[in-house]
Amino acid sequence: MEYLADLGGLSAHRTLVLLDNRGTGASAVPADPSTYRVDRLVEDVEALRRHLGLDRMDLFGHSASGGICMLYAARYPDRLDRLVLVDPSLRVAGLPSDLGLDEVLAERADEPWYAEALAALTAEAGTPEELEHLRRLSAPLLYGPWTAAARAQADAEPAQFAAPATEGFYAGYEPDPALPDRLAALPVPVLLVVGEHDIWPTRSAVRALAGLFARAEVAVLPRAGHFPWVDDPAAFAGTVARFLSAPGR
Numbered sequence: 001m002e003y004l005a006d007l008g009g010l011s012a013h014r015t016l017v018l019l020d021n022r023g024t025g026a027s028a029v030p031a032d033p034s035t036y037r038v039d040r041l042v043e044d045v046e047a048l049r050r051h052l053g054l055d056r057m058d059l060f061g062h063s064a065s066g067g068i069c070m071l072y073a074a075r076y077p078d079r080l081d082r083l084v085l086v087d088p089s090l091r092v093a094g095l096p097s098d099l100g101l102d103e104v105l106a107e108r109a110d111e112p113w114y115a116e117a118l119a120a121l122t123a124e125a126g127t128p129e130e131l132e133h134l135r136r137l138s139a140p141l142l143y144g145p146w147t148a149a150a151r152a153q154a155d156a157e158p159a160q161f162a163a164p165a166t167e168g169f170y171a172g173y174e175p176d177p178a179l180p181d182r183l184a185a186l187p188v189p190v191l192l193v194v195g196e197h198d199i200w201p202t203r204s205a206v207r208a209l210a211g212l213f214a215r216a217e218v219a220v221l222p223r224a225g226h227f228p229w230v231d232d233p234a235a236f237a238g239t240v241a242r243f244l245s246a247p248g249r
Contacts, residue, residue: 008233036168
């Protein structure tokens with residue numbers, strides 16, 4: 001979870017405990033590769049909660065880890081106070097991530113890097129090296145302004161992921177048809193944050209996800225992409241901190 005850093009300064013408002021998924025970062029490589037799967041990782045989150053001695057907690061997930069958090073919320077709803085999902089993967093919920101994608105892409109058409117990035121996004125790689133080259137060319141589409149901070153984060157990203165963990169994350173996983181009903185019954189407030197320019201998931205897709213929850217609010221951050229704490233640290237941290245500290249939750 002090194003790429004999360006201090007989440008744009010959110011650490012000034014909350015104590016952040018960042019979990020490296022098994023086989024990544026400082027976490028051990030499992031003997032059984034099937035335990036990389038998203039639904040199996042839920043139990044690692046629960047083990048961490050017990051280790052910390054927390055009766056209840058606020059849970060935060062970004063991108064693919066948002067899927068882990070949704071599954072955790074469905075399995076352990078009584079252990080949560082609030083749930084924050086930032087540009088989450090929607091695969092566990094069986095929802096499409098690309099609703100309105102053409103509109104989102106068209107909004108970036110005036111960017112100087114747009115044509116090259118769009119071509120790389122839709123190209124097919126023949127080798128791992130070519131795949132990494134295409135990933136780098138398409139990277140501006142995952143951010144708001146293509147700033148030095150965005151470039152630095154994009155450059156550092158490959159070293160922070162482990163191929164076995166990535167490949168095993170959805171291996172053999174099938175969405176649980178009962179999950180939408182369990183999420184609808186979740187009694188805690190949910191904040192869904194999405195960058196205006198994110199392409200997976202789009203803002204329209206995240207709004208569709210919000211419809212699964214009884215107590216969800218959506219924050220669309222202007223001029224931000226898949227990593228909104230990089231694009232606009234103050235707006236991101238302020239949005240999440242206000243949600244977490246609001247009275248009466």
